[in-house]
Amino acid sequence: MNECSFNICGGKLMRHIRQAAVLGSGVMGAAIAGHLANVGIHCTLLDMVPPALTDEEEKRGKTLQDRDVRNRLARLGVERLLRETPSPLYVKRAVDRITVGNLEDDLERLSEVDWIVEAVVEKLSVKQQLLEKVEAVWRPGTIVSSNTSGLSVHEMTAERSPEFRRHFMGTHFFNPPRYMKLLEVIPTEDTDPELVRKMRAFAERVLGKGVVIAKDTPNFIANRIGVYGLLVSFREMVRQEMFPDAVDDITGPAMGRPKSATFRTLDLVGLDTFVHVADNVRDRVSDPWEKDAFTVPPVLRRMVDRGWLGEKSGQGFYRKVKNKSGSTILRLNLDTMDYEPRKKVKAASLEAAKRAKTLPDQLKTLLFAEDAAGRFAWNVTKKVLLYSAAKIPEIADRVPDIDRAMKWGFNWKLGPFEMWDAMGVARTVQRMKDEGETVPKWVEEMLDSGRDTFYSRVEEGPTVFTPAAKVEKVEEDPRSISLERLKEEGKFMKGNRGASLIDLGDDVVCLEFHSPKNAIATDIISMMHTAVKEVTDHYRGLVVGNQGRDFCVGANLMMILMEAQDDNWAEIEWMIRQFQDATMALKRCPRPVVAAPFGFTLGGGAEVCFPADRVQAAAETYMGLVETGVGLIPGGGGTKEMLVRLTDGLDLKNAIALQGAAGQAFERIAMARVSTSAEDARELGYLRPQDRITMNRDHVLYDAKRVVLELDEAGYRPPPPQKIPVTGETGYNVLKFGAYDRLKSGQISEHDFKIADKLAYVLAGGAVSEGTLVTEQYLLDLEREAFLSLCGEPKSQARMQHMLTKNKPLRN
Known part of the structure; x- marks a missing residue:
């Protein structure tokens, strides 16, 4: 960097x-x-x-x-x-x-x-x-x-x-x-x-x-509210005679929280750290009610005294034990202080929440349910909402500061006031009052004014209700482009189930993926072609980016496996050819194309980035060609592009250098190397020297758009077709023998060797002489043939099935 x-x-x-x-x-x-x-x-x-x-x-x-x-x-x-x-x-x-x-x-x-x-x-x-x-x-x-x-x-x-x-x-x-x-x-x-x-x-x-x-108050914002919420959850667990794993089932993704939920979070933080933070608030606040709220239950202090601090000590609310089948995670029974097997919560409200299409619907389904899970979720949530409202303006003047602190500090999907809006402020306030709770006066004033949400979007921009200013504009970072908001403002151009085109302004278009996990299938491929045509005819350039959890996890593996099991080879061949054509269309687009990856950018996700004129990657980008893990090789141009970038600028007469480049590409792909950051991706060759890194993920689309405009203003011309030097049969044998040595030493399986053989053949350029210059289409054809061949292998299909069901690679 x-x-x-x-x-x-x-x-x-x-x-x-x-x-x-x-x-x-x-x-x-x-x-x-x-x-x-x-x-x-x-x-x-x-x-x-x-x-x-x-x-x-x-x-x-x-x-x-x-x-x-x-x-x-x-x-x-x-x-x-x-x-x-x-x-x-x-x-x-x-x-x-x-x-x-x-x-x-x-x-x-x-x-x-x-x-x-x-x-x-x-x-x-x-x-x-x-x-x-x-x-x-x-x-x-x-x-x-x-x-x-x-x-x-x-x-x-x-x-x-x-x-x-x-x-x-x-x-x-x-x-x-x-x-x-x-x-x-x-x-x-x-x-x-x-x-x-x-x-x-x-x-x-x-x-x-x-x-x-934040204001200079005990534990500031996030820890003040977060620790309060954890203590409330603990006391509600005891009151309802529940167990830590049951609470975590309820207070995790079902409520828009991380999988670590409540007690797994405490184990990760460390119970000693948690107790110290809670004690700091208790010792520094003057309100007797609040002192009591932050008083740590004696059983938690006993756990700390025993050294049961969580993950760093090997046990806390959970303990992992090894057994013949691997390992098992046990839960703590607070009555006996023994560890015992976990039990999954069975609640109609949780099952219904999982089926909800949006987080607001999910929250309403769970928190308004009358079963045990719903009652627990409601009792904890109402306390956190009321406490958050009561702490304005003591710990922060503005509602968004509290919401952002909890989202960024505790990884909540919605902050307390965003959650309140999603559930319905009037409905929940009435229920709170019916249950004898005291609602902060300023919240009731908001409802009395005729406003029924803390946040509201008007023509002039988003507003928020606060105790002091009543209604004020929400401070927005101009570098944080929201695709969802652009759609609400009428910037949607066209789209299908997998992808959309959105007008970013300044004659720049964004190709947004929004399929499940942003996996690439025919709908996204179709929209890639549409994007290139639309931008070529009417716009200055294209940004390929989205705001999902991850940029793209690769191709739709389920679809490929189903077609392979049905022996529908023509369908698979057509889809791979279409994907190859789409990535080449991005590369040959007469307007500048900038990819904006972040998070997991795997397989086909990396293949979408490689042909872009520039990549503007978030610092936390985990990029790699991982197809060998499911018994395949990259088929959408990834194998070809790795060879292109690693041989770029090499002396065509230097056979050793060319073989070294092919060897590096072989190692990256065969070992399914995934970068640990964008900077690591640069070291692995997935990003080039001219590609850039954005530290703040929220700014990636803004920075990518700026690069498009820079390239356009500089008189952009697409890169001309190029020929790639390959090592031919000599290089193929070198790569193959290297893989054979690993097979004989027990480092890889017979099927790993078969995959490596196919990969070596493509990277070497097939049955040609050393130093031959081949076209990109020639290498794409070799890629596609190898991909199809491996799709037909029973062991490759077993790897695909295992990844889909177990979410981890199978060694067979």
């Missing part, structure tokens, strides 16, 4: 955040440093000088004065980044941007950086003492922030100078910093408002974060 520079104003001085320092190399500190390194910011990571030598250091004759000993804690933090899974780093070499040191020898380095992030232990006195030392070497204008999960930000700098306080704020990263979108920015009364605005923009654009401005 290119070096990062973002212009940010601190008072009268202008700074470019190129250098940062993180103080504290624990789990959060090291991970924050890692993410800064991810985006190209050079980072100094400092920690305490160890008080004693380790046994290993003593054996090596080290002393406490040796530099590597004094830097040990920070060095171990960096080493941990390289070991952790999932990785905090986009690519391993990102750690080269991190320099380690210690807080005694290297404090002077802080005068050289543009941003200082304090991330030491969550104790106010420790943070205060460290910030006193920081100010002694602080360069005026440098931003200083504390990564605290809930301590008082203004108390940290109460004794610091006015100028230092003006440049100080809280920046609460959610864990893990690379993957969690939420960043709560907490200014104090002394913080420069302009600096907060600039810092927000920097975090959104460069760090890829969703930023909410």
Whole structure:
């Protein structure tokens, strides 16, 4: 990734955040440093000088004065980044941007950086003492922030100078910093408002974060509401005599929440961390009711005392045990404190919710049901909604800040007020009052005014009802293009069940996939052809993108398997030919085409991106050609395109270089290598040097559209047809023998070898001489033949069936 520079104003001085320092190399500190390194910011990571030598250091004759000993804690933090899974780093070499040191020898380095992030232990006195030392070497204008999960930000700098306080704020990263979108920015009364605005923009654009401005209150926004909701869920579980797994069945996807739901989330967070956060609120609030609400039940403290902390200790509300068939996850019985087999909840409301077509319908189906699951969901939800409303304006002034905090920090699909709107505010408020609940006055005022939703869309744009301003416009990021909103505004052009064309404005069209999992079938292929024709005739360019959970998981495997089992080879051959023609149409389109992938971009999803003139990928893009996992090879041009990009620019007379390129393509495809990030995709050759990366997924379509306009303004011309050098029969034998060695050593199966043989033949260009130049269509024909041949293999069909039923590859 290119070096990062973002212009940010601190008072009268202008700074470019190129250098940062993180103080504290624990789990959060090291991970924050890692993410800064991810985006190209050079980072100094400092920690305490160890008080004693380790046994290993003593054996090596080290002393406490040796530099590597004094830097040990920070060095171990960096080493941990390289070991952790999932990785905090986009690519391993990102750690080269991190320099380690210690807080005694290297404090002077802080005068050289543009941003200082304090991330030491969550104790106010420790943070205060460290910030006193920081100010002694602080360069005026440098931003200083504390990564605290809930301590008082203004108390940290109460004794610091006015100028230092003006440049100080809280920046609460959610864990893990690379993957969690939420960043709560907490200014104090002394913080420069302009600096907060600039810092927000920097975090959104460069760090890829969703930023909410929180007030300096205990645990800020997301943890305040999230922890309250978890405690409510626990008490309701006890009241209804339920078990953790039953609660998780109810409070997961059925309610628009992650699969980890309630107690699996607690296990992931760590019960010790949860108890600490809850205690922090209880100790710092004055309302007796709220103190009681945040009082941790004794059984949770007993679990912490026993060391049952969740995943990090091997057991919490769940425990995984190994057995002959693999492993089994057991649930905790809180009455006996023993672990026992889980039981699936059987409730009519849950089954009905699964059949609902939209999340609002799903919520109404579940929460208004009269069975046990419905009652549990309602009793928990109403408490969270009422608490969220009661905390405005204490923890945040605006409804959207609370909704965004819960969506970005806890991965809810809808925030509390969006959920309230979806359920029906008037209906739910009446039910709450009938059940004796106290509804915040401002919510009743909204209903009395004739408005029955918190959010509303009018011609001038979206509005929201808030206690202070009553009705105000929703602050929208112009870089966040919403395809759903564009459709509502009449920008839909044409479409079918699998894909649509949407006018992005400025004569740029978006080809949106919206089939289940965005899997490619004939409807999407048809719309790809339509998109090229429409753009060629009337528009400046095309963006291929969508806003689903993932960009595209590949071809519709079920359809291919069904046709293969029916021996309908003509249908499969036609579909693959159509897909190949569609990807080539994208490549030959006389207007610029930019693909905007994100998330899983697998198989056919990658094949759609490869022919684009440019790829504007989200930083979290997991791209790869994974067809060998289901017994096939890429058939939509992926095999050909990998060879094209890896041989591009090579000396045609250099047989060794050509064989090396073919070998790299063979390894990537045969091993079904999937990138761990967009930057890793570049290293694997899935992205080219001219392709770009967007840190904030919400901005991908905006950035892709800008690239289309840049190419058009530069006088775009499509790339001419090209011929590709192949290694021929000689190269085929080299690749085949390499696979044969792996077969004989037991690394691959007989069927793996058969797939590898087909792949090697295509990449080598078939039965031709070494150095022959072949056309792209020639390679596409070889691809299609190999794909069809493998579709007919019983073991390939078994792999496809296994993937569809088990969602994991079969080795046969």
